[in-house]
Amino acid sequence: MGRRYDAALLDKIRQGQQETMYKGVRVLVKPIPEGGDDGEVDPRLFKSMRLLPLILPFLPRPKKNATVEEQIAGPRKMFGEYKGDFVVTEGIDTRHITVKSADGYDVPVRIYKRSRAGEELPVLVYYHGGGFFGGGPDIVEQMCKVLVRDLDCVVLNVDYRLCPAAHYPQPLDDCWAATKWAYDHRTELGAAEKKIAVSGDSAGGNLAAAITLRDRDEGTGMVGMQALIYPAVNISGKHTEFYHGTNPADYHTTRRSKKPVEAMYRMMGMLTGSGGNMLENVYLQGYLEPEHRYASPILDDFHEIPPTLLAFGEHDFLAFENFAYARHAVKAGVPIRTIVYRGLGHGFADQIGVMPQAEDLMAEIAAMMKEVL
Secondary structure (H helix, E strand, O other), rough: OOOOOOOOHHHHHHHEEEEEEEOEEEEEEEOOOOOOOOOOOOOHHHHHHOOOHHHHHOOOOOOOOOOHHHHHHHHHHHOOOOOOOOOHHHHHHHHEEEEEEOOOOOEEEEEEEEEEOOOOOOOOEEEOOOOOOOOHHHHHHHHHHHHHHHHOOOEEEEEOOOOOOOOOOOHHHHHHHHHHHHHHHHHOOOOOOOOOEEEOOHHHHHHHOOOOOOOHHOOOEEEEEEEEEOOOOOOOOOOOOOOOOOHHHHHHOOHHHHHHHHHHHHHHHHOOOOOHHHHHHHHHHOOOOOOOOOOHHOOOOOOOOOEEEEEEEEEOOOOHHHHHHHHHHHHHHHHOEEEEEEEEEOOOOOOOOOOOHHHHHOOOOOHHHHHHO
16 A cells, blocks of 8 residues: 655656746656656556557457447446555545536535645645546545645545436536535635635546636636646647647657557547547537537637646647647636656556656645645
8 A cells, every 4th residue: 555656756756857948838847757768658657558569459449330338338447447556545534425416416526635624725626537438536536635635725526427328518517516516615615715726637627627618608706726637628629720630650759669659549549539529429419519618628719717737748649639728828828837747648647656747746736726726
């Protein structure tokens, strides 16, 4: 139980990080803690992925006329397995509540707070990833608890309805209801009478970005910061001024890491339908156009977006749209902190205790919450 790496690696990440300007965006580049050539894959990820190029051709593929449920069965099982460890096992109290969604559904929410919490605490509401059809609160619970450990705060972990049994707007409404409940009950939570933060990874990052936009559109004034972790911000796949599609050949890789990186890209394409089609079919189901800003936040004009933290791995299949999102934000004058982790792909943040970068990212979110909330 606990970390599977020496805690000294956290210091090495911070000591080796560098800020650089790339295409007009100030980027904080986080190194592989053990070092290595530019374009190398993190050794922990490489160990788990080194055989993927060999086995990928033999992985089962959905039948030609498979239903959406059949297509997501394998990925859903994969996304439902916690791959991290248990770093925080005491000192955090967990409270279980339900909040009413727009259609009367009771949304389960977990609330985390230090056993000996202070007063006037900042609040963050978290939405898990999993392609809108998988994952769950168990997968991100350690992320939430590490954040509470790093920053005396209150974190809400939202168990929104999964698709395709649900569809837009139900997952978004569930997250909205939990967010509004957190804002309205700040005094009860021991929180400061200030705006709150929203955050999520992958599909949860999409929901966080959409909640921020809805908060602005409806003038509710709840969200003071968003922390987007490799978010899916362009379900439409539409090209923009800064987004021109994805191309694995554009990844910066070493000769040793090239095949594993390309295999990771192909695998994620298999899991998500190689772009927006799978997410559109699973989540939107014709109830919202994929070009709508709540489906594809990158297509918004970015006016009045609050301070934003955006983090992703350099080999993530969403890195292309994520960096484009950062460029749009910079152009619109959004205060944004963009963090790129060398040697990583998609899905590292919930691997607390296994990937030191996951713990480092929680510290970055805590630091920004302390700064802006």
